[in-house]
Amino acid sequence: MAFVKISEQDSLYNDLEKKSVLEILTEINQEDHKVADAVQKTIPQVEKLVTGIVSRMKKGGRLFYMGAGTSGRLGVLDASEIPPTFGMDPGWIIGIIAGGDTALRNAVENAEDDTEQGWKDLLEYNINEKDTVVGIAASGTTPYVIGALKAARAHGCLTGAITSNPDAPISEAAEIAMEMVVGPEYVTGSSRMKSGTGQKMICNMISTSVMIKMGRVKGNKMVNMQLTNKKLVDRGTRMVVDELGLDYESAKRLLLLHGSVKKACDAYRAADDDKL
Incomplete structure (x- = not known):
């Protein structure tokens, strides 16, 4: 069967420029409703991937997201949210985008077409067999990502792929393929829309479940x-109040002294144990 890029097919809507703002917004929202259902169908594959990531991470492995354009930006975004949200060192989950950090704000010509560069970029992090590489590509054909996945898999890394097309080349390159088929975009070929939304949802699922299983929640x-x-100091203080039964100001002093809710609660309980 020939590979078909569903994500590149013509929009189900036409004459967009003739529609009212309300019509445009309503139709985009109608399309967005399809995303969660498409993501739901990938849960068995996401579960397999997360289980493998956690097993490797407990041995010192890391998670790398690889992508170009919107897909690359979303991987970098998810990785960048891990340190402030879960207090993990930024070296545990890393986002790499074709063309480097410049590509986060500007298109870098031909960056995604280099089959070898993805693996070269991973080598800068001394990638090893404990690590996991997740390639993200709505089209499923991005050479930068596919080349990185093939090399990573050949070197013993766990590999996963997130794409919007069934039976895509990226799926063949990875050990675990997450194909969330959201259908044609509202603006034909604009994968920053439904495909991007679905990619972010899957990245959320991966990183959040990994962090929970790594004891960060x-x-x-x-x-x-x-x-x-x-805002975060206040939220943390209220967590300490709920956990230890202290008054707000005492909880805040304890939190700021130790730097995190977990460390504050552990230190308080250790001090109580010492008094026994």
């Missing part, structure tokens, strides 16, 4: 979050 709280602003 207690109950349902981000007990290791970085205290980078007043």
Whole structure:
């Protein structure tokens, strides 16, 4: 069967420029409703990938997202949110985009067409067999990503692929393929829309479940979050109040002294144990 790029097929809507703003917004929203259902169908594959990532990460392995354009930016975005949210060192989950950091804000000509560069970029991080590489490409044909996945897999890394097309070349390159088929985009070929939304949802699922299984969440709280602003200090203080039964000011002093909810609670309980 010939490979068909569903993500590049003509939009189900036409004459967009003749529509009212309300019509445009309503139709985009109608299309967005399809994304969650498409992502749901990938859960068995995401589960397999997360289980493998956690097993490797407990042995010192890391997670790399690889992508170009929108896909690359979303991988970098998800990786960049891990340190402030879960208090993990930024070296644990890393986003790499074709063309480097310049490509986060500007298109870099031909960056995604280099089959060898993706693996070269990974080598700069001393990638090894404990690591996991997840390639993200709506089209499923991005040479930069496919080349990186093939090389990573050949070197013993766990590999995953996120794409919007079934039976895509990127799926063949990876050990675990997550194909969330969201259908044609509202603006034909604009994969920053439904495809991008679905990619972000899957990245959220991967990184959040990995962090939970790595012990970075207690109950349902981000007990290791970085205290980078007043809102987060207040949230953390209220967590300490709930956990230890202290008054607000005492909890805040304890939190700021130790730098995270988990460390503050552990230190308080250790001090209590010493008194026994």
